Amino acid sequence: MSGDKINKLATIFKILGEPNRLRIVTSLGMECRPVSDIVKATGMTQTNVSFHLRLLREAGLVRPERRGAFIYYCLPDGELLEIFDLLSVWIDLKRWHGEQEEAGLPGSKI
Amino acid sequence: MSGDKINKLATIFKILGEPNRLRIVTSLGMECRPVSDIVKATGMTQTNVSFHLRLLREAGLVRPERRGAFIYYCLPDGELLEIFDLLSVWIDLKRWHGEQEEAGLPGSKI
DNA sequence: TACTCATATGTGTTGTAGCTCATATGAATA
């Protein structure tokens, strides 16, 4: 994989690697919601939601849409949610046995 | 999606959101390689590779395997790489138009 | 135009991630 691709991928991962941001994205689902709804749904402060929305927006992970006094935010498409599900299933099935404490070599401290 | 699932997902994303770590993972591909190989392939210092390998290991994203004096690291399975490809294609096709500078509302500064 | 509501943004603080240096551990070999 090219260095450029890796950097873009890492950027997306980093953006999604913040629990509050991931909550915002998943709370959207496939519907567009105004910021005030996201604030209510997540319990975060308005300032903080706006802060994270900007990063998500600049990364292209979320799309704003003004409707009157409100600004609705939407996911660009549903594929992202499908990828989340894939990874989530992967985590449940293949990994995350406890806290991965015993990740070393069997019978050794590495 | 449950809060627990979101946290686990966010943890994985955060781990993969560091370019050097992502380079380590993708440089492994489906083969197991000793740390010294990873050091050569990535150009990072040994200390730093070890530092990141620990995080990857604790997250279950990489599996160590001692062979004599060497410790080989492997990906637990290939599905992870497939997910990377999915996201990478998504980035190329749907997103990342320039630097997303024009992510606001058309004809408005939001 | 003045006022209100919804959202964005600039500034400052604080915790933590990433990195390096020095050193420890553990396997192989003489």
Next chain:
DNA sequence: TATTCATATGAGCTACAACACATATGAGTA
């Protein structure tokens, strides 16, 4: 067992991410 090679780990530094507060902007309405 002494030495060497491969890798891990603890301590300390620095930069940046996440957050809050105060304030600005921009749309709707009286």
